[in-house]
Amino acid sequence: MDISLITLLDLVGTFAFAISGALAASYKRLDIFGVLVVAFVTALGGGTLRDLLMGQQPVGWMLNTEYLLIVLFGAVFAYLFRRTLESLRRTLFVFDAMGLAVFTILGMEKALGLGLSPVIAIMMGILSAVFGGVIRDILCNEIPLIFRQEIYATACLAGGILYWGLEKYLPSLYLVPITILFILILRVVAVRYHLHLPTFKGEQESI
Amino acid sequence: MDISLITLLDLVGTFAFAISGALAASYKRLDIFGVLVVAFVTALGGGTLRDLLMGQQPVGWMLNTEYLLIVLFGAVFAYLFRRTLESLRRTLFVFDAMGLAVFTILGMEKALGLGLSPVIAIMMGILSAVFGGVIRDILCNEIPLIFRQEIYATACLAGGILYWGLEKYLPSLYLVPITILFILILRVVAVRYHLHLPTFKGEQESI
Amino acid sequence: MDISLITLLDLVGTFAFAISGALAASYKRLDIFGVLVVAFVTALGGGTLRDLLMGQQPVGWMLNTEYLLIVLFGAVFAYLFRRTLESLRRTLFVFDAMGLAVFTILGMEKALGLGLSPVIAIMMGILSAVFGGVIRDILCNEIPLIFRQEIYATACLAGGILYWGLEKYLPSLYLVPITILFILILRVVAVRYHLHLPTFKGEQESI
Numbered sequence: 001m002d003i004s005l006i007t008l009l010d011l012v013g014t015f016a017f018a019i020s021g022a023l024a025a026s027y028k029r030l031d032i033f034g035v036l037v038v039a040f041v042t043a044l045g046g047g048t049l050r051d052l053l054m055g056q057q058p059v060g061w062m063l064n065t066e067y068l069l070i071v072l073f074g075a076v077f078a079y080l081f082r083r084t085l086e087s088l089r090r091t092l093f094v095f096d097a098m099g100l101a102v103f104t105i106l107g108m109e110k111a112l113g114l115g116l117s118p119v120i121a122i123m124m125g126i127l128s129a130v131f132g133g134v135i136r137d138i139l140c141n142e143i144p145l146i147f148r149q150e151i152y153a154t155a156c157l158a159g160g161i162l163y164w165g166l167e168k169y170l171p172s173l174y175l176v177p178i179t180i181l182f183i184l185i186l187r188v189v190a191v192r193y194h195l196h197l198p199t200f201k202g203e204q205e206s207i
Numbered sequence: 208m209d210i211s212l213i214t215l216l217d218l219v220g221t222f223a224f225a226i227s228g229a230l231a232a233s234y235k236r237l238d239i240f241g242v243l244v245v246a247f248v249t250a251l252g253g254g255t256l257r258d259l260l261m262g263q264q265p266v267g268w269m270l271n272t273e274y275l276l277i278v279l280f281g282a283v284f285a286y287l288f289r290r291t292l293e294s295l296r297r298t299l300f301v302f303d304a305m306g307l308a309v310f311t312i313l314g315m316e317k318a319l320g321l322g323l324s325p326v327i328a329i330m331m332g333i334l335s336a337v338f339g340g341v342i343r344d345i346l347c348n349e350i351p352l353i354f355r356q357e358i359y360a361t362a363c364l365a366g367g368i369l370y371w372g373l374e375k376y377l378p379s380l381y382l383v384p385i386t387i388l389f390i391l392i393l394r395v396v397a398v399r400y401h402l403h404l405p406t407f408k409g410e411q412e413s414i
Numbered sequence: 415m416d417i418s419l420i421t422l423l424d425l426v427g428t429f430a431f432a433i434s435g436a437l438a439a440s441y442k443r444l445d446i447f448g449v450l451v452v453a454f455v456t457a458l459g460g461g462t463l464r465d466l467l468m469g470q471q472p473v474g475w476m477l478n479t480e481y482l483l484i485v486l487f488g489a490v491f492a493y494l495f496r497r498t499l500e501s502l503r504r505t506l507f508v509f510d511a512m513g514l515a516v517f518t519i520l521g522m523e524k525a526l527g528l529g530l531s532p533v534i535a536i537m538m539g540i541l542s543a544v545f546g547g548v549i550r551d552i553l554c555n556e557i558p559l560i561f562r563q564e565i566y567a568t569a570c571l572a573g574g575i576l577y578w579g580l581e582k583y584l585p586s587l588y589l590v591p592i593t594i595l596f597i598l599i600l601r602v603v604a605v606r607y608h609l610h611l612p613t614f615k616g617e618q619e620s621i
Binding site: 323 | 479553
């Protein structure tokens with residue numbers, strides 16, 4: 001896999017998630033410190049949990065300070081352009097989906113590199129991609145959006161399966177952009193047509 | 208200790224906790240993905256935190272994919288039998304209490320095997336047994352039930368002390384079922400007679 | 415650094431945080447077990463996350479049972495003196511701020527000792543100091559107070575920067591009390607004059 005391409009995408013994903021975290025925190029009227037914390041957690045939380053579960057410590061961002069800088073830039077960017085971002089929602093959405101896609105692939109690669117099974121690798125990929133958002137929502141005292149939103153983690157799952165299935169047949173140079181595009185398209189279609197997974201109705205559904 | 212017996216009980220406990228998580232998530236009208244996540248976290252969260260604290264990584268379920276299958280079976284089972292489970296609440300309760308009991312013993316054994324002190328081992332046992340349910344409730348945005356319910360973690364504590372006290376005098380073949388039965392009976396009595404620990408009233412108790 | 419002084423301060427901080435956790439839990443009418451859990455998490459949660467992120471496992475309190483005793487003493491103390499503590503709020507506040515200060519320094523020292531960069535070391539210091547309170551508030555189903563309170567983590571940040579800046583010029587014997595006093599004074603001034611960081615207002619600020 002082209003390391004410099006992946007690194008670039010990783011940074012883009014971190015940046016986009018930091019923006020989404022900063023915006024979510026500002027809607028809750030947190031102070032600047034709170035906004036930074038939520039931006040940080042949203043951008044780096046998924047990778048942190050992945051590294052903890054796999055025993056890769058100190059976790060990545062503790063060894064490469066540039067991640068912190070990117071989160072800081074993301075939060076400042078969200079602050080400066082908060083009025084514009086409203087109308088740029090589509091742009092933000094693309095960045096967010098790009099982050100999802102890249103983190104899915106990165107998480108899988110890291111887990112496969114440690115000799116874990118493909119099923120676990122796909123789980124690590126999904127976890128890297130979505131866990132930051134889950135903590136963000138817990139910190140902001142909401143039922144995690146991931147549980148209510150249009151196909152989200154499921155897009156990562158589908159992308160992960162595609163990536164795993166084609167890994168032996170395609171070089172990374174083609175496979176990475178194909179997987180990213182696939183996840184992006186799934187997200188675009190899901191949001192445009194409000195595709196939801198079916199809910200799993202229990203006895204108390206009428207409440 | 209008879210490894211195959213413990214393994215069997217472990218699988219039963221995981222299955223039961225997966226069912227309880229799936230039902231809790233479906234009451235919150237989460238989609239199928241959300242239900243799977245909550246079932247997974249409820250069933251495996253306690254053991255995961257235990258392994259993280261003790262530095263046992265990658266954590267257990269990452270190396271043995273059968274745990275994931277059992278969680279999947281548990282969630283599917285909860286879906287298929289969701290109407291019947293309402294009337295089977297007593298059966299479910301027994302399975303849940305069985306899970307509590309087995310996870311308490313497993314957690315203790317794992318900690319003692321790493322040379323940790325008995326007090327810490329009992330804590331690891333309780334944590335293995337109850338932490339999954341705590342995260343489940345946080346994800347579903349409730350005050351963790353463990354803090355409001357009839358004697359629950361306290362049953363694990365009592366079982367852990369019993370297990371520790373008798374470990375030198377009884378072979379595992381007798382001690383494991385005795386401890387399990389003890390915790391089961393504590394739970395049955397606590398729920399039937401609504402036994403609560405006293406609350407610890409602060410100055411603002413009248414609010 | 416004088417180990418015995420730091421150890422003493424560490425124990426004082428743990429004790430103070432255990433009291434604050436026990437009081438917070440009792441306001442939520444949790445039972446005795448819940449109170450102990452919240453006291454424990456508040457007092458030891460920050461150090462636990464710090465040790466997990468840095469790969470220092472088993473984490474500190476699993477190897478030194480006296481931490482558990484201190485948490486227990488703190489919770490019992492909070493119970494016995496709950497009426498008096500209301501009027502002793504100022505005393506409690508000083509203990510809490512002392513805990514913040516000491517944990518900031520301890521976290522930094524631990525991280526620097528592992529060869530991590532100063533920026534990460536300051537983050538580990540802040541995290542050690544404030545994370546316990548964050549989990550406490552999540553368990554009690556509140557938006558973490560840290561996000562709403564007068565300058566809190568920011569005091570740790572300022573203290574951490576001071577400590578780092580002066581580390582080469584002053585022996586620990588002077589630097590530790592100076593940093594602690596500095597953080598204490600920041601907290602006193604912040605609370606007395608209701609100093610807040612500015613909020614970061616998003617588009618939906620009028621909601």
